[in-house]
Amino acid sequence: MTLIQATKKSAVTRQLILDAAAKMLSRHGYHGTYLKDIAASINMQAGSLYYHFNSKEALMQEVLNKSIQLIRDIVEEEVDKLGHKPDFVSLLKAAIRGHLIAILRHADYTLASIRNYGQIPKSVHDFAQADRDAYENFWRELFEQAEKEGVIRSGVNTHLLRLALFGSMNWATIWYADSGTSVEEIAESQADLFLHGCYKEERD
Amino acid sequence: MTLIQATKKSAVTRQLILDAAAKMLSRHGYHGTYLKDIAASINMQAGSLYYHFNSKEALMQEVLNKSIQLIRDIVEEEVDKLGHKPDFVSLLKAAIRGHLIAILRHADYTLASIRNYGQIPKSVHDFAQADRDAYENFWRELFEQAEKEGVIRSGVNTHLLRLALFGSMNWATIWYADSGTSVEEIAESQADLFLHGCYKEERD
């Protein structure tokens, strides 16, 4: 007697399809990704995908949704490791490391999301908007909290700071693969840069 | 008697087509951009585009090429304003301002380039690679020079620094439009962040 539907072959194939779709989507964009190619890469026929997904749009929605959830989960994990009431520097480092681990380890998914932002049918994109907003809020609050604690240098606009940091991190998806640099190294470097800058200050 | 071929109506239409193509490309990606739509947006028929360009690929090549040239020109202009032998801080600020002005003022072109990086037929992309490399070298040398002058804090990896800065700047193309922030403000903020960081150091 079957107890758990989800552990059947179907579930496995579903993930295979999602992974294949993420890879294609990240490389060729939504409109440049063809069901035929997704199917072929896992030895299936294009038509067979419809047993698992109702349409190309539905498939893409799941990819994008998974991509944002992967990030949130890993960042949360890294931050939780810190325990109760971590200081700002530790928290920022952990969050940066988590974000980078997520987007680089699951590069297909996150590149699929980042690269296609804005060039995907609105309905597909809106699907994961709530999750994206929630994640953004985590960062917003991180910096707001830091400001309250008085550890942010005066004159720094934390709104622009957050956007700059996001840019640095997300851009890594583009050059990471052929850089030979480790994720840890990148995380360390970016945290250091955003905390202290690159300029050798003349101390008095 | 016509002296200059290039000032004919053809040249004007050419630019109209390029602008329209850049806009479409930036919004929908290479494969999601249709010649029909490009043509329609300037009241032409798809077939007519072939009088000006040999193929969709050729058209896209020119858009990408123009996008990188726009950036180089404006950055050069900003840097030249500084005169002879500017100090590192001035130079970095000018370069950042130039890059941001370029990518935000000509957002259609630069977004077309950035968003489609990697999801465009290789032949199209390779076309402008030399220009991209040259521009990257400008930044590489900027930081190498600074290191020689000893104004870079020890421990800073200028390679990763450059990539982080590029990420911050280029990412602005994504949020700038609905941010209400001025280009000058962003340039100022990013230069300040990358020079000094966000953390309030405890001075001794």
Added chain:
DNA sequence: TAAAAAATCTAATCTTGTTTAGATTCTAAT
């Protein structure tokens, strides 16, 4: 203003991708 050249349009061709319906092959439980 008439002829030549430039620019655009029309309509058809060719190709390719999504989707569907029904047939076929697996798989798992009895």
Added chain:
DNA sequence: ATTAGAATCTAAACAAGATTAGATTTTTTA
């Protein structure tokens, strides 16, 4: 082993987009 249901395939319908050739209109030149 048999059978129901799951999973996949096949082949065709349908829709769109790139490209082309030739006709047509517009602009320029003399």
